[in-house]
Amino acid sequence: MSEKDEKINSLVDMRFSEDEANMAIIRCGVDGDLFVLVDSISASRVAGNLDLSNHQVTGRCFDSLEGERKQRLVEERKKKRKRCGCTGQSNQPSLDCNHDEQMLLPNPMVGFNLPNYSPSSVRVTRTILEQDMGPPYFYYENVARALTGVWATISRSLYDIQPEFVDSKHLCAAARKRGYIHNLPIENRAPLLPSPPMTIFEAFPRYKKWWPSWDQRTQFNCLLTGVAGPTLTGKIGRALASAGTPPSQSIQKYVIDQCKRYNLVWVGKNKVARLEPQEIEYLLGFPKDHTRGLGDTNRYKSLGNSFHVDTVAYHLSVLKGMFPNGVNVLSLFTGIGGGEVALHRLGMNMRTVVSVEIDKASKRIFRDWWNQTQTGTLIEIDDVKSLTDDQVATYVTTFGGFDLVIGGSPCNNLAGCNRSSRHGLEGKQSVLFHHYVRILNAVKSAMARK
DNA sequence: ACCAACATGACATAAGTT
DNA sequence: AACTTATGTCATGTTGGT
Incomplete structure (x- = not known):
């Protein structure tokens, strides 16, 4: 019996269909470990709800996922995780515990390698x-x-x-x-x-002038699609104007939270503003x-x-x-x-x-x-x-x-x-x-x- | 416990278009 | 003037990592 047949038999024994077993071997190769093949089949079953062969996939097909069904999926996922007893410590798939959902993020998040990393x-x-x-x-x-x-x-x-x-x-x-x-x-x-600037001040030295010492950000958070408007920055300005120097802890916390959330910068006395589009172009x-x-x-x-x-x-x-x-x-x-x-x-x-x-x-x-x-x-x-x-x-x-x-x-x-x-x-x-x-x-x- | 996250929808208002 | 389109504001909950 060839290695391929042997693997197919094993998979069929595990109550997968012969077709599924074949497809998995095509996808993963004959050399793939049995658990890789099993993983692959489970993935196909999830993805298989989609028939892409006629290119008729539209957003509308999935509207039914919203509401009740979505809620159910979420509930099931939670139960599954609990039942599984996954600690989140292992990245290794295994047969007795369904680790389909595990994909831990590395810390530090530096990929396979980065310049300037030892x-x-x-x-x-x-x-x-x-x-x-x-x-x-x-x-x-x-x-x-x-x-x-x-x-x-x-x-x-x-x-x-x-x-x-x-x-x-x-x-x-x-x-x-x-x-x-x-x-x-x-x-x-x-x-x-040239290497891009790594800190806010390296990127925009002019903001040093009005940057208060209690705003300890050195880098921006993720640059998002939505930005703050004048209403928010105006509100922050008024809050600061009516506060002492330095502002109270609670005012500081409010201002810092908003600055972090919207990547605001200090452009004047008590004045914060969103980044300009041009500045985001530069950062990216x-x-x-x-x-x-x-x-x-x-x-x-x-x-x-x-x-x-x-x-x-x-x-x-x-x-x-x-x-x-x-x-x-x-x-x-x-x-x-x-x-x-x-x-x-x-x-x-x-x-x-x-x-x-x-x-x-x-x-x-x-x-x-x-x-x-x-x-x-x-x-x-x-x-x-x-x-x-x-x-x-x-x-x-x-x-x-x-x-x-x-x-x-x-x-x-x-x-x-x-x-x-x-x-x-x-x-x-x-x-x-x-x-x-x-x-x-x-x-x-x-x-x-x- | 705390924090961050390529966002969305409803709604009002502004700015063009016919 | 009536209509379409763009822009701005606001409120909105969860999730996963640390």
């Missing part, structure tokens, strides 16, 4: 099957603190590759906790130069005025949804030596083009970028930047749902394959600050993640046929 803190153990290495290389991004179980599911859909969690506060003056799954080499990475590694031309609301929103350029560039830097003649890029959920800006700042030539982005404002920003800085071909597509596997295959034939598939899928239903619809990976927007997987697999199979 080798002792470097974690370089990463298992990745030969068949899953590029080309095509792919790079996937989303918020680190998603709902429990989301990263485990994402990881399984992306060939069981272990996510790399990085907080960009180790690379710039603002926190940004993100998970990245990619099949890039992790040796010989190089950070962008974009060129000055990158998003200029939009209304401020749109600028904040698209920047809040964006990559941190230096972090992404650090990971992508390994591509530079591999593609001296430039790259063909398939960019999903392009947004304002953080990935492309990263490649550009690395000095890489983009021969072709096929960009998929539905938001008109973001598209305009990216197109304008492209026309100003690039000579390659830009192809724009509106919606990941409308990009068919056949179309992908045609692009692969036309351009001779994609070297990099890059994108971060919507975090709306995963992010902590979403109070109203944090429904997880099957939520209205975040469900588009499955199209990332579908399209990536379409690229892989088209390139394998070549």
Whole structure:
């Protein structure tokens, strides 16, 4: 009996179907441990509620998840965790305890390695099957603190590759906790130069003048899509004006809390203000005025949804030596083009970028930047749902394959600050993640046929 | 216990458009 | 003037890590 048959038999004995067993072996390889195969099947069962074969997936399908059913799922999850007795201390899957939901975040959140970190803190153990290495290389991004179980599911859909969690506060003056799954080499990475400022005062020395000693922030919190308006800053100003110097503990606490929540800065006596869009562009590694031309609301929103350029560039830097003649890029959920800006700042030539982005404002920003800085071909597509596997295959034939598939899928239903619809990976927007997987697999199979 | 979190929806008001 | 679209304000609860 072959190793494959033996494994299938074992799985069938565990009351999985033969089809499921076969699929799991195709996905994970014959060499995969039995528990990896079991994990893979459970993941497929969860993801299998979606039929992506006819591209008919729409947000509407998942509206039914809201309300009662969602509540039930949440309850079940809680019970399961309790029953399981998981302490959260183990990252290892095992058969007698369902660890589907476990994906602990590292502390410090420095990924596989970072510049300026001593080798002792470097974690370089990463298992990745030969068949899953590029080309095509792919790079996937989303918020680190998603709902429990989301990263485990994402990881399984992306060939069981272990996510790399990085907080960009180790690379710039603002926190940004993100998970990245990619099949890039992790040796010989190089950070962008010049090194970005690491503290608020290094980034904006002029704010020292009015910064009170009792505001001890040295870095910003995560730069979000929403910002404070004049009502809040006015209220803070009035509170301070009517307080003594220094203000009472309770006033200080109120002001500091608001400053932290909205990343406010000190611009005058008793005067705080939100960061300017241009300042956020700078903190995130974009060129000055990158998003200029939009209304401020749109600028904040698209920047809040964006990559941190230096972090992404650090990971992508390994591509530079591999593609001296430039790259063909398939960019999903392009947004304002953080990935492309990263490649550009690395000095890489983009021969072709096929960009998929539905938001008109973001598209305009990216197109304008492209026309100003690039000579390659830009192809724009509106919606990941409308990009068919056949179309992908045609692009692969036309351009001779994609070297990099890059994108971060919507975090709306995963992010902590979403109070109203944090429904997880099957939520209205975040469900588009499955199209990332579908399209990536379409690229892989088209390139394998070549 | 405390803190932070690529947010959303309802609503009012402002700013364009026809 | 009537209508559409953009912008601003406010209130809103949970989750996971530390």
